[in-house]
Amino acid sequence: MSTRSIVPFGPQHPVLPEPIHLDLVLEDEKVVEAVPSIGFVHRGLEKLVEKRDFNDYVYIAERICGICSFMHGMGYCEAAEHIMNVEVPERAKYLRTIWCEMSRIHSHLLWLGLLADAFGFESLFMQSWRLREKILDMFEYSTGGRVIFSVNKIGGQRRDMPDDMIRDFLSIFDGMEQELKTMAATFLEDYAVNTRLRGVGFLTEQQAHDLGAVGPFMRASGIALDTRKKGYAAYPNIEFEPITSTVGDCYARTDVRIHEIFQSIDIIRQAAAKIPQGEVAVPVKGFPNGEYMMRVEQPRGEAVYYLKANGTRFLDRVRVRTPTFANLPGMLETLKGCQLADVPILILTIDPCISCTER
Amino acid sequence: MNVFSFSKTTLKNLFSAPATRPYPQQPRQYPERTRGHVEIDIEHCVFCGLCSRKCPADAIRVDRAAGTWSIERFGCIQCSYCVDSCPKKCLSMKQTYTAPAPEKSVDTYQKKPAAPAKEPEAAPKGENEHA
Amino acid sequence: MKDGQILSIGPGDLVPNALQIKHDGYRLVQICATRTKTGYDLIYSFAKEYTLVHFRLDIPENMEIMSISNIFEPAFLYENEIVDLFGVKINLISIDYKGQLYRIQKKTPFK
Secondary structure (H helix, E strand, C coil): CCCEEEEEECCCCCCCCCCCEEEEEEECCEEEEEEEEECCCCCCCCHHHHHCCCCCHHHHHHCCCCCCHHHHHHHHHHHHHHHHCCCCCHHHHHHHHHHHHHHHHHHHHHHHHHHHHHCCCHHHHHHHHHHHHHHHHHHHHHHCCCCCCCCEECCEECCCCCHHHHHHHHHHHHHHHHHHHHHHHHHHHEHHHHHHHCCCCCCCHHHHHHCCCCHHHHHCCCCCCCHHHHCCCCHHHCCCCCCCCCCCCHHHHHHHHHHHHHHHHHHHHHHHHHCCCCCCECCCCCCCEEEEEEEEEECCEEEEEEEEEECCCCEEEEEEECHHHHHHHHHHHHHCCCEHHHHHHHHHHCCCCHHHHHC | CECCCCHHHHHHHHCCCCCCCCCCCCCCCCCCCCCCEEEECHHHCCCCCHHHHHCCCCCEEEECCCCEEEEECCCCCCCCHHHHHCCCCCEEEECCCCCCCCCCCEEEEECCCCCCCCEEEECCCCCCCCC | CCCCCEEEECHHHHHHHHHHHHHCCCEEEEEEEEECCCEEEEEEEEEECCEEEEEEEEEECCCEEECCCCCCCCHHHHHHHHHHHHCCEEECCCCCCCCCCECCCCCCCCC
8 A cells, every 4th residue: 555645735826716725635646535625715705794784785795706796796686686576677687697698708718718727728828818808898898897897786787788789799709709619629629638638537427416516517427407497587588408518527527618608609699689678777675574595507506695684774694605615525526536637627627716615 | 639729820829910908008998887986076065975874895984074075095896886876976987997006095085165176185195196 | 395495394303304305316505504693593405406495493502413414425514614604513524624614813603
């Protein structure tokens, strides 16, 4: 039997954009076990709800994470709207759908760039982020912010998108789709990329189910679940099917995410074709009383918002179960038995978002 | 699987214009909706204090007795909630961002009862532009 | 059970109910603690495809409850989080961090 050694990984590591710490138990070069510890960026945002008006908390909910900020704000608002029985105008629902899908494209492109950087393909990383920049510009044109949009409020949206703006965006997406196809060919067919991704970090369908994996990480293992199918915002009126792969390795996760970008562009086209005219917000009066569990499909997977209100300005509890938190047990499972050199790629393929995890 | 799948993009990049902008020479054109910083038309302010109560970051202070309205420029999160809730519509969102500075500063605006001219008076470290 | 149903159970029924729901093919979605006036309100959520069901556990401040991390493996993270941030006493967690999951300067739990 070879000797075991423990290698600390993180919280500062070139491949990690955010701090997480793993203790890797190694046998020679092989990882036997990994034990995570978190909390380096814990900000107590859930606790803050006890001291903030429930309307103001939207802006705090958005700041849980910088990548899915729109969906965090929206998830919180939809949960509060359910408690208060507020019916959001149709146009606002479609706007939410469009911005959600733009967030998804932006998040997946960011992830593709980080992945390319992790296996040392710097120019591919630049290409992904060049495309992502177009999305950020579109966000700034439509909402006024590049990362934090502040367009959600309980009862609807704070801003509308004029029809010609939506048309302009669609033509930008047409051009982007072509560039994406070229880039996707490199990710999915290039020899060097394939050797790094194929056959690494398997997660079986049964493991993905038992370990509570969510999002593209789960769908790459063959479980066709997508919370968007549950129907929030305008998704009940949109036709799409969850994208899955049956392989369950790092390549499959890349494949699923790349196809989700194309699917998101398609969803935006559908939403733009169906968006009705009208108001974007309804006035909300009174204070919430009750509780609700809201499920939202974020780029990284399903997020669960739990709101408990007591009929005053201040909520009793907001709990956000973020996708990365749910994916951690699955990630630890894939790490078992892998080579030390593959650890950065394995951690990246769950698309970890540590600020989400720790809130 | 193929080997030189990226070479087409590489060649294209070699002969096309850069994707970036020479920043200090060519300043950025902000879109109309950009939320950069909050500006106040102090002469129309009635010091109701609604903006400071609504502010999620507690960046705004309103002193009715002294007739001042002050904002922590680096505490402001540019959510524009104060602009939306101002009853007199004297707050507005401007496109330029607050310039980076070595220290945090508070910008104070004083309403003059007689003279209508606006007189910005930056508190601890004066040189923070807000135009 | 129907989607969104919340079933109130006693602390002793947690493990048998968890075993039953595991046998029915559900998986753990989240565990959430809320501080109440007299103790804690714990919500265990389980999902099977798009159906989400919950168990609710109202416990007094000093009651010790059993872990379900040996039934649902991912539960150890949620339970450690609750132990760390809320101070609920949970016994027999498969990987017990003893209130050290969150590496923060401030002393936890936050009361």
